[in-house]
Amino acid sequence: MRLQLNIDFSFNSFFNKKSLQKLPLAVAGLALIASFNTVNASQSDLGPSITIQETSGEKCVLPSEEMRRQHPDLLKHDRIKTLREGVRAKADGGVLDGSLKQCVNCHAVKDDNNKYVRIDNDQHFCVSCHQYAAVSIDCFQCHRDIPEGSGDFHALSNHKEVNYNAVVPGTYSLTVQDMANIAPEVHSDDN
């Protein structure tokens, strides 16, 4: 299910203090575009629109409005707590892991062929918004951009169950086929 958001949302979302500091030009540009669109919101061809894949059912760490504003700070806070201090507490009191891994697992987007889209695809959850806001992120230069394990939005179906007792030397090298086994539903714009 796709949620078509008109430009009013983005106006609110990006017109906060933090973004202003970082992106005065982009925001000024957005404001200009927004002013066009609010005149007649039905004319969606008047400016760029944003398509965000809605994640069904479960609730996020914070309500959507707050997540949109605060997710960079939350992620930064958690990465320090987790990596440097070893705190791996659940983010919302027990259900959600406060990690980027969890973000990816819930928000991964599938394309029309039911395959996860990668970070180089405009439909990727993070990309869709960040491209619109002209804010580049380098999280996925290191972090995995789609869930591990097949078709499952939850993190429990992967490495944690791998058993190394019976590993056979020389059998493992990470080929394209191997990766397909780890994440069979892979689609990339690359090819």
Add this chain to the structure above:
Amino acid sequence: MKKLHFLEVEGNTKGFYTFLGLFGLISVIGMLAAYYMEHNGHWVTGMSNQIIWGTPHVFAIFLIVAASGALNVASISSVFAKTAYKPLARLSGMLALALLSGGLVVLLLDLGRPDRLIVAMTKFNFVSIFTWNIFLYTGFMGIVGIYLWTMMDRPYNNLTKKAGMAAFIWRLVLTTGTGSIFGFLIAREAYDSALLAPMFIIMSFSFGLAFFLLVLMGSYKYTDRELGDYIVNRLKNLLGVFVAAVFYFVIVYHIANLYSADHRGITTFILADGGIYTFLFWVVQIVLGSLLPLGLLYGPTGNNRTMIGLASVLVIIGGMAQLYVIIIGGQAYPMHLFPGMEVSSSFYDGVVASYSPSLPEVLLGLGGFGVTLLLVTVAVAALKFLPASLADAVADPHSK
């Protein structure tokens, strides 16, 4: 002695634009090489997990070391009150800044994540010598900047001596810091020596002065300004002393290492069985970079400008070879996980690591020289760094 008169180089000339274009081109090629390396990752270079620091570091460290040495002339003038060097003090300070900028550009562009420069400027680990160096480099820029200002702004001339003293002390600390980057690496035989820091200081004297001489002679030649023998001969004699001093330190360094059983392996590697490193050491560093320049500077050709220029070029080439041997040769020689044992592994334990510099690395390094010379070219045209004449009548305090 006639009154000293400083004058900008005329900017609107064909010669000026030629140099500007040439150095600009070298700089741009260096930047493109860096972009290529960063875009692809370091796999396009000769560097590896064994040779961790490669050609860019040789260039960068050469430039940074030379930067501190280029300040020498100014220090002799301000701190040691030798009036003969006073006309050259401004160029000396400016050249120091230009060399440091060129070196830092190369060092930063070789980082795995140069985009995170802001991290290096905001998150500090004060135990790290690298962190000290970040402050030493920025501090050097500031102090030498102030020093130049006191020299060039007449009402503040009375502060020159103090600023010069501060800059002199700072540059000694800076080169000690640069030498210590290697000196504190306990794990590697080649670097585990207290002699490295003082050796880097004397190397800086030599490399910096050689570069200074070339820039001085070049700029006076191409601007048709008069440069008398008095000043050139003083400088070339000084260069000879520094080259000899570096030579002396190299001998002491290797003999001391030969006496210590711990370090005998790396020393025999460099001196005898190191292949390219042995060649670079004996042929380029010792013969071409030390003995030949000494002969040229003190021999019958000692007053010939071309030969002085050639000697300076040789000192620079020898210096690059010396740093190549120290930096890359020191890494090529295997570390001993189990001293006395023979080791082998999939990670190249126990074998001499191979390294061949790739084109982008060399171009990036040369780009550092390009940036330095570009800055010098712009600076001498923008501000009054060079005396209008350094003829003996002007430069020699004893001339009438």
Add this chain to the structure above:
Amino acid sequence: MTINIENEKQQDTTEIESSRRNFIFGSVAAAGLSVAPGVMLYQTANARSLSEKASSKVRWGMLVDTSKQVDWNKCVEACNKEHGLNNETHSRDDQKTQYIRVVDVTNKGTGYSMSLPVMCQHCEQAPCVDVCPTGASMTRPDGIVLVDRHRCIGCRYCMMACPYKARSFVHEVLSDQTENTPRGKGCVESCNMCVNRVDNGQDPACVEASDGAIVFGDLNDPNSAISTLLKEHGGKQIRADLKLNPGVHYQGI
């Protein structure tokens, strides 16, 4: 799973004799269990709640028994699999990442030779941590040496400083990382003692694959299996002369 309960009891008792008995019993059980696939041996000394910070009361370490006839390549295999290593497509062999490697050592004089796995030794006085300009190379309070890739600028000074050649630099753009080990171009990386597994109460991958030849545990706990073994039989650290006090100990070297 019985071994868990047994070992937890062992933590409660302070009497050394009984804990040693328990340990011997436990190790026999462990040998039996490790043969059976699919059985997870949980590290029991870790009673930390994951909402607490890692504590300096704990110091994680490993004890490698090189006299055991084990194919150490199994450890390499497990490590590569756990961390998704060996996925470079452009890098030369000398540019590829290795967290753990098998080193063959031969005494030229006597002809005696042996093999042992070498990974990050998780030094107490880690040179890599000292030299890192940004503090990206860090020691967690519980003794695990890590690279914070959010801060790493790729200067490689830590690689120059490490006496064990334990670190690798990522020489190319990577994709398809495993989700527990983010890694990417331009950063330095090394064995992280499978910190995500350890936090979840599991042994590091190489330990699990080692058929009991590597023991993982808390060096600060005198009753832990690793401390008991070290006390009974002793252990050596590689390049102990450098006085870095590595957390990885060896027997039989």
